[in-house]
Amino acid sequence: MIIQGTFEQLTEKAAAILAQAIRQCIAVKNEAILAVPGGRSVAAIFAKLRQQELPWEQLHIFLLDERLVPTDHEDSNYRLVKEQLGMVAPPGMLHPFPHYPEEPQRGVAEYNKKLKGLGGRFDIVLASSGEDGHIASLFPRHPSIGNPASSFIIVHDAPKPPAERMSASRKLIMQADTGVVLFLGSAKARALRNALDTHLSIVDCPAKIIMELQGYSLLTDQEVPNP
Numbered sequence: 748m749i750i751q752g753t754f755e756q757l758t759e760k761a762a763a764i765l766a767q768a769i770r771q772c773i774a775v776k777n778e779a780i781l782a783v784p785g786g787r788s789v790a791a792i793f794a795k796l797r798q799q800e801l802p803w804e805q806l807h808i809f810l811l812d813e814r815l816v817p818t819d820h821e822d823s824n825y826r827l828v829k830e831q832l833g834m835v836a837p838p839g840m841l842h843p844f845p846h847y848p849e850e851p852q853r854g855v856a857e858y859n860k861k862l863k864g865l866g867g868r869f870d871i872v873l874a875s876s877g878e879d880g881h882i883a884s885l886f887p888r889h890p891s892i893g894n895p896a897s898s899f900i901i902v903h904d905a906p907k908p909p910a911e912r913m914s915a916s917r918k919l920i921m922q923a924d925t926g927v928v929l930f931l932g933s934a935k936a937r938a939l940r941n942a943l944d945t946h947l948s949i950v951d952c953p954a955k956i957i958m959e960l961q962g963y964s965l966l967t968d969q970e971v972p973n974p
């Protein structure tokens with residue numbers, strides 16, 4: 748489903764979609780696993796989400812991707828999520844990526860183990876497209892998008908700084924039931940066109956991954972090109 752509106756309307760809408768999916772998931776399996784990105788578009792959504800009446804003690808929040816920096820670094824996606832949701836997420840429900848500067852694979856192994864212990868997949872994914880159509884830290888025509896793992900992966904040489912990152916892989920994201928992808932701001936207009944271009948593949952535009960999910964919503968404040 749494609750939803751258009753103003754930035755303010757869409758942040759409200761995204762929070763409402765996420766809250767509904769979280770409630771539905773918890774009603775069925777008693778807990779929910781939400782994966783969230785960092786970046787400039789999502790802080791306002793987190794601010795709306797934390798105002799929702801949710802069973803926060805049953806909601807696990809993982810990072811969809813992380814920059815390999817300490818968790819208090821200004822580039823850390825966890826720092827943003829903690830600032831926005833740390834006051835509602837009970838201890839132990841917001842899962843930082845373990846940062847071992849010299850051993851990123853150890854961090855990935857631990858993060859994979861933690862997710863595996865909770866079922867090994869996300870129920871709900873929030874993603875925000877970059878200018879180039881990347882989501883998480885999966886970049887167009889880059890080894891990250893071609894990685895065949897169904898888990899968290901290490902990403903080297905990301906075209907957007909910082910170059911060293913970790914990310915949920917394409918296959919891991921694809922196992923989610925519900926996905927929300929954002930194209931907010933005029934800088935994302937080209938990425939939106941690419942996401943809707945049926946001649947392009949997921950390798951050309953990783954934001955298309957979310958559009959493969961059964962329950963997906965694409966939210967944009969940009970003009971949607973005619974098919």
Ligand SMILES: O=C1O[C@H](COP(=O)(O)O)[C@@H](O)[C@H](O)[C@H]1O
Binds near residue numbers: 783789811812884
């Ligand atoms: O580097 C990243 O970029 C994307 C998009 O961020 P935005 O600032 O353009 O909204 C983000 O989704 C991802 O989590 C982040 O690591």
